[in-house]
Amino acid sequence: GNSVTQMEGPVTLSEEAFLTINCTYTATGYPSLFWYVQYPGEGLQLLLKATKADDKGSNKGFEATYRKETTSFHLEKGSVQVSDSAVYFCALSAPPTGANSKLTFGKGITLSVRP
């Protein structure tokens, strides 16, 4: 079956530090990969996505590259801000597509950024 593995958390960084959150996956078929973010007290929001190998998803200074050879989709940001404090989920969606598609999530990692 499909699965997503994220590094263990929580992660605490100082403002302007470099962030890497590791994510690896196993999937049947050719998945699309995503990072979702959950700010305190809110639902999930799509942060970025990549739908084929070597694609780079980017948004709000965050980036992740779809690496088929290492089955990875690590999230990076060069300089984190206090407002980036949230829970980050790596997820995949493998065929079938359309109405039958479903997201498989990693366990999520809590990021806290200190001023």
Added chain:
Amino acid sequence: DTAVSQTPKYLVTQMGNDKSIKCEQNLGHDTMYWYKQDSKKFLKIMFSYNNKELIINETVPNRFSPKSPDKAHLNLHINSLELGDSAVYFCASSTGLAGRWNEQFFGPGTRLTVL
């Protein structure tokens, strides 16, 4: 102008009771989902509906019964609540277009506490 809304936001109830959570989306989407997030933030799909028809049912106890009166609404009814049902329940929706992955938009969640 909320895209995906859920009611109630918080629900505290006794073991053995029956309760419902409601979800509505005004995005014109055809597909709706229920996800459960446990105390460790792990997210797992429960159900999905497409045009009022059940598509995905992920081995959820039959005490949980989703109902979709129309494609803009997907409600979740839970009978004989147990302590282990305590979680945050998220509703989501997507276009469900065939042959592609469709972004899922999440509601703010309903925090259910069973005492």
